[in-house]
Amino acid sequence: xxxxxxxxxxxSALQRGLQAEGFAVDVAATGPKGLDAARHGGxxxxxxxxxxxxxxGYELVRRLRAEEHWLPVLMLSAKDGEYDQADGxxxxxxxxxxxxxxxxxxxxxxxxxxxRGAPERPTVLAVGDLRLDPARRRVTRADAEVALTSREFALxxxxxxxxxxxxSKIELLDHVWDAGVxxxxxxxxxxxxxxxxxxxxxxxxxxRGAGYRLAP
Amino acid sequence: xxxxxxxxxxxSALQRGLQAEGFAVDVAATGPKGLDAARHGGxxxxxxxxxxxxxxGYELVRRLRAEEHWLPVLMLSAKDGEYDQADGxxxxxxxxxxxxxxxxxxxxxxxxxxxRGAPERPTVLAVGDLRLDPARRRVTRADAEVALTSREFALxxxxxxxxxxxxSKIELLDHVWDAGVxxxxxxxxxxxxxxxxxxxxxxxxxxRGAGYRLAP
DNA sequence: CTGCACGCTGTGAGGGCGCTGAGGACGACC
DNA sequence: GGTCGTCCTCAGCGCCCTCACAGCGTGCAG
Numbered sequence: 386x387x388x389x390x391x392x393x394x395x396x397s398a399l400q401r402g403l404q405a406e407g408f409a410v411d412v413a414a415t416g417p418k419g420l421d422a423a424r425h426g427g428x429x430x431x432x433x434x435x436x437x438x439x440x441x442g443y444e445l446v447r448r449l450r451a452e453e454h455w456l457p458v459l460m461l462s463a464k465d466g467e468y469d470q471a472d473g474x475x476x477x478x479x480x481x482x483x484x485x486x487x488x489x490x491x492x493x494x495x496x497x498x499x500x501r502g503a504p505e506r507p508t509v510l511a512v513g514d515l516r517l518d519p520a521r522r523r524v525t526r527a528d529a530e531v532a533l534t535s536r537e538f539a540l541x542x543x544x545x546x547x548x549x550x551x552x553s554k555i556e557l558l559d560h561v562w563d564a565g566v567x568x569x570x571x572x573x574x575x576x577x578x579x580x581x582x583x584x585x586x587x588x589x590x591x592x593r594g595a596g597y598r599l600a601p
Numbered sequence: 602x603x604x605x606x607x608x609x610x611x612x613s614a615l616q617r618g619l620q621a622e623g624f625a626v627d628v629a630a631t632g633p634k635g636l637d638a639a640r641h642g643g644x645x646x647x648x649x650x651x652x653x654x655x656x657x658g659y660e661l662v663r664r665l666r667a668e669e670h671w672l673p674v675l676m677l678s679a680k681d682g683e684y685d686q687a688d689g690x691x692x693x694x695x696x697x698x699x700x701x702x703x704x705x706x707x708x709x710x711x712x713x714x715x716x717r718g719a720p721e722r723p724t725v726l727a728v729g730d731l732r733l734d735p736a737r738r739r740v741t742r743a744d745a746e747v748a749l750t751s752r753e754f755a756l757x758x759x760x761x762x763x764x765x766x767x768x769s770k771i772e773l774l775d776h777v778w779d780a781g782v783x784x785x786x787x788x789x790x791x792x793x794x795x796x797x798x799x800x801x802x803x804x805x806x807x808x809r810g811a812g813y814r815l816a817p
Numbered sequence: 818c819t820g821c822a823c824g825c826t827g828t829g830a831g832g833g834c835g836c837t838g839a840g841g842a843c844g845a846c847c
Numbered sequence: 848g849g850t851c852g853t854c855c856t857c858a859g860c861g862c863c864c865t866c867a868c869a870g871c872g873t874g875c876a877g
Contacts, residue, residue: 823874824872827871
C-alpha cells in the first residue's frame with residue numbers, strides 16, 4: 386500500500402493504522418516521489434492526497450494512467466465540491482474521499498478497491514475448506530476458527546487471492562512486507578512454516594526455485 | 602445499466618439522465634425484481650438503492666456475489682453513517698453514495714466503475730496436447746499433470762514460445778541458463794533428455810548440428 | 818564398411834534451496 | 848519491572864536439483 390501525503394501527522398497516522406490492519410505501507414511526501422514509487426510498481430493500491438508539493442494528485446494519477454499503470458487509486462482531498470470530485474475521478478482515480486473522513490469508511494472503501502482489482506471479487510475469500518473474511522479479519526478452516534497474527538493473516542490473504550498460482554518470495558516480500566525495510570527472504574520461509582502448522586501442511590505447496598502455491 | 606430504486610420520481614429521473622448519457626437503462630422497483638434482473642446478466646453496472654421493498658440492497662448484493670455475479674454495483678442510500686457505508690461496501694458493493702447526491706458525482710463515479718473492466722485472462726501456452734501455464738507454473742500433457750523441475754520448466758517454456766523453430770544450444774544457454782555463468786553445452790543435452798522422458802520422446806526433435814525443435 | 822563427430826545417458830559429487838528450532842529485539846499490557 | 852506475544856535473524860541440516868564426466872550409440876561422409 387502506497388500513501389502519498391505531505392501532512393506528516395496524517396501520513397504517519399494512516400501508516401500506523403493500515404499497518405495494524407496488516408498492510409505493508411510506504412509513504413511518499415511529495416508528488417514526484419509518489420509518482421516514482423507508484424511507477425516502480427509492487428503496490429496493491431494507493432492513497433493519494435490532492436494537494437501535494439511538486440505535482441498535484443490530479444496530475445499524478447493522470448500521468449500514471451498515461452503510462453499504463455492501473456493500480457487502484459483512492460483520492461483524498463479537502464475539496465468537497467462536486468466538480469472537484471468529478472475531476473479527480475475523471476483523471477483516473479477509482480474513488481474519492483473528502484477530508485475529514487471516517488477511518489472506518491476509508492478501510493471499507495480500500496477493501497472494495499482491492500476486491501475490484503483481484504481476478505475474483507468475493508467479500509469472503511474461500512479456497513477449499515479455508516475461508517478468510519477481510520472485513521472481520523477472521524479465518525476458519527472447516528468452520529473452526531484459526532487464530533493468526535497480523536503478518537500471517539496478510540500472507541494468507543495475499544495467497545488466497547491467487548489460489549493455484551505460484552507466488553515468488555520476492556513478490557511476497559514486496560506485497561506483504563513493507564518495501565521500505567529490507568527483509569531477508571528467509572522471513573517468508575519462516576512464516577510459511579507458521580501458516581502450514583495452522584492451516585494444514587499440504588495446503589501450501591513449495592515450488593522449488595519459484596515460490597509457493599496455495600492448493601485450490 | 603440497471604437501476605434498482607423504488608421511489609419512482611428518482612428512478613425515472615435517473616433513467617432519463619443516464620439515457621441522455623448514452624446508457625441503455627432498465628429500472629426495477631423492488632428488491633426481488635432487481636435481483637432477478639441482475640442475475641439475468643447483460644448489464645455493465647448497477648445502481649442500487651438500499652431501502653427497497655422485498656429485499657434490502659445489502660442482502661441483494663450479498664446474494665448476487667454469493668452466486669458469483671461480479672457486475673459493478675454503486676450503492677445509493679439515505680443513511681450516511683460511517684458503519685452503514687462500511688457495511689454496504691463489505692457486502693460486496695463497489696461504491697457507495699449518500700442521498701442527496703450530486704448528479705455530476707454520480708456520473709463520474711459510474712465512469713470510474715466502468716473503467717475497471719474485466720481483469721485480463723491468464724495466458725496459457727499450448728502446443729499439441731501440451732499446455733503450460735506460466736502463472737500456475739503447471740504443465741499438462743493430455744490433461745495429465747507433468748512434474749518439472751525449475752530448469753526443465755524454464756527450458757520447456759522457452760521452446761513452447763517458438764514451436765516448430767529450431768533453437769540452438771547456444772541460444773538456450775543464453776536464455777534459459779544464467780548468462781553470467783559459463784555452462785557446458787552438454788547441460789542442454791542432459792535437460793533435453795530429461796524433458797523427453799516426461800513429455801514424450803518424439804515431441805522434441807534433434808536437428809543435428811543446429812539445435813532442437815518442438816514439434817508443433 | 819570405416820572412422821569421426823555429434824548427441825545421449827547413467828553416475829555421482831557438490832551445492833543451492835528450503836525448513837526448523839533457538840533466541841534476541843521490540844512493544845503492549847499488567 | 849515482569850510477562851507475554853509478535854516479528855525476524857541466524858545457523859545447522861537435509862534433500863533435491865544441477866551439471867560435469869565418461870562411455871556408448873548413432874548419423875553422416877568418404
